[in-house]
Amino acid sequence: MSRVLVTQLSISLDGYGTGEPQTLDEPFGHAGQRLHRWLFADEPGGDRVSTGVDAAFGAVGWDGSVGAEIMGRRKFWPYAGEWTDPEWKGWWGPNPPFHTPVFVLTHHPRESIVMEGGTTFHFLDATPEEAVSRAKEAAAGKDVRIGGGPSTVREFVRAGVVDVMHVVVVPIVLGRGESLWEGLGDIDSRFDVEAVASPASGVTHLTFTRKAS
């Protein structure tokens, strides 16, 4: 059955999934790469260096089981408003790692962008429910991933459309940024949670699984 997944969402001890300000030079703001060192040597999309439980959690959803991705506008391009660089095609080079349709949520829809390797970026002005419906259709029975950022994930969890959410608690404190948890005070009544700590990296992998309703 097609599920809606969040995977590898890394947050600080105080709940921030990115620092600020987000720019082309520093997509995670003052957090730099610190949220993702449990998985990548350099930067997200760089060499994967983790082993053991970190590598296992890092692989989830990247094994061909995901058939479509949904991401927030600022994961694709860090600034709000009208598109100011029509040549921008994301951070991921000519052959992005998704290899599926990717739905970028934006109030400024534009033409789709076809990349190498099966990735096509579509630009969609839609509610979480509408976006999931569209992505499920595109995924043709495979899973749908909500790729972030934190405020996009929060919005989809609030809307009740997320089945499984993997959150990585990294033992750093950011103090400011995009909070994952804002408005999710009922998370423990809606999800079961499993916690696994990584002896290698010191992070904790939390898996939230939606309770049967």
Added chain:
Amino acid sequence: MSRVLVTQLSISLDGYGTGEPQTLDEPFGHAGQRLHRWLFADEPGGDRVSTGVDAAFGAVGWDGSVGAEIMGRRKFWPYAGEWTDPEWKGWWGPNPPFHTPVFVLTHHPRESIVMEGGTTFHFLDATPEEAVSRAKEAAAGKDVRIGGGPSTVREFVRAGVVDVMHVVVVPIVLGRGESLWEGLGDIDSRFDVEAVASPASGVTHLTFTRKAS
């Protein structure tokens, strides 16, 4: 060697060590007992029900190794300002579980209160450094515990006087309350951290150990 310890400090995923408002009826505010269910059946000081790694972490510092305790005013009595109930002797009954001198930090010092079983409450208007110095003297070579609440712990960590801090991340979201992490953005550069997840309760035990300077 006498160390300064924080033990069993339970916080939510968004970093709050207590809810609000704190009152005599609900000392942890809207958090109720949810932060402490990994350890206590009923309420802090009630029957301990945990097993395995939770029970082990729950016992740390309660084995006679702590010789003096420091706590914030609101851990002793939930309201600020002048003492309005001179008969109040804390939450813990005639024979509190400390069995040592306990230094309650307050801007309104008053006479010490001698309890059964070796506990004496002293009331101290002091900086973290001064309080630790006074408590170490009283502990006579044993460890000193910073007993909370979260803002008191934060203040002592900021002051650089804490050697080991055990934090329990409980998979709930509180949204508001007393944050442990405010102003501790440098925690990962000052402490090493070990994470252990509890399969029974789903909490994560984080042990912060001050780096050798």
